[in-house]
Amino acid sequence: MSRRAGAGREDVGTSFLLVPGAGGRAWYWHRLVPELERRGHRAVAVDLPAGDDAAGLEAYAAVATAALDALVAGGDGADGDAVVVGQSMGGLTAPLVAARRPVRLLVLLNAMVPRPGETGGEWWDAVGQAAARDDLARSQERAVDADPDADFSHDVPPEVWAAGAEHAFAQSGTPFTEPWPLATWPDVPTRVLAGRDDRFFPPALQRRVARERLGLEVGEVPGGHLCALSRPEALAAALDGLVAQTSSRHADRT
Structure with missing residues (x-):
C-alpha cells in the first residue's frame, strides 16, 4: 500500500469509508476512489x-x-483512524457509523444534517430546502420548476451521468419515515x-443548517451536488487536506 511521510515516522494513508446518498450506489464514488488512492489513501464505497x-x-x-x-481489518492503519464521508442522504447514515465505531473524522458532503427524532421526510420542510432551491434558481435567473435531475447533474460530464x-437503484421511502x-x-x-455550485442543497442552506444544528462552519469545494462525479x-x-489538519485519535492517545 502507498505510504505518506508523517511527522517523524513512515505513515500509512488514511482509510476512507464513502457512504452514498439516495439510491445507495457505491458507483457514485467511482471517480473519487482512484484520486484518493493516488494520494496514498485507501477508500471503500458501500452499496x-x-x-x-424492509x-x-x-x-x-x-x-x-x-x-x-x-x-x-484490511488496512495497516491504527484502529480509529478511518474517515467516514456521507453524501446527501448519506448524512443520515454516516453519523450512525461514527457512533458505533471509533473513527478519526466524520465528513458531511452536501449532506442532510438530521436532528434527534426527526425523520428524513420531515427534514426537507424543517430546513426549508425547497425555498432555498427556488431562491437560488431565481438569483441565477433559472426556472424554479426545473427538472430536479438537472439540479443534481448540471455539472457532471454527460457521458458520466449517462x-x-x-x-x-430505486430509493425506498422507508428510511425517510x-x-x-x-x-x-x-x-x-x-x-x-x-459544493459551491450545488443547486439542490444550496451552499447558503448548508451554512445555515450546519451552524444551527452542529455549531459548525462550512468549507466549500468546487462542483455541484454530485461533486464526486463532477470534480473528483x-x-x-x-x-486529503482535512486529514492533514485533523489529529488521529490514535495519535492523541499515545
Missing part, C-alpha cells in the same frame, strides 16, 4: 440496501458499519463540505 422496502436506518447503518470493519443509468435514532451527535470531529480531483484534494 446501501436502497431498493429494499430496510430502514438500522439496516443502512449495519451495512455501512460492516464495510468499515472490513476496511479497517453511464450511471446502468447502476441506478423513521426518526433519526441518536439522542445526540456522535462525539467525533465533524467537518461539513458544500478537487474533492480528493479537499479530503
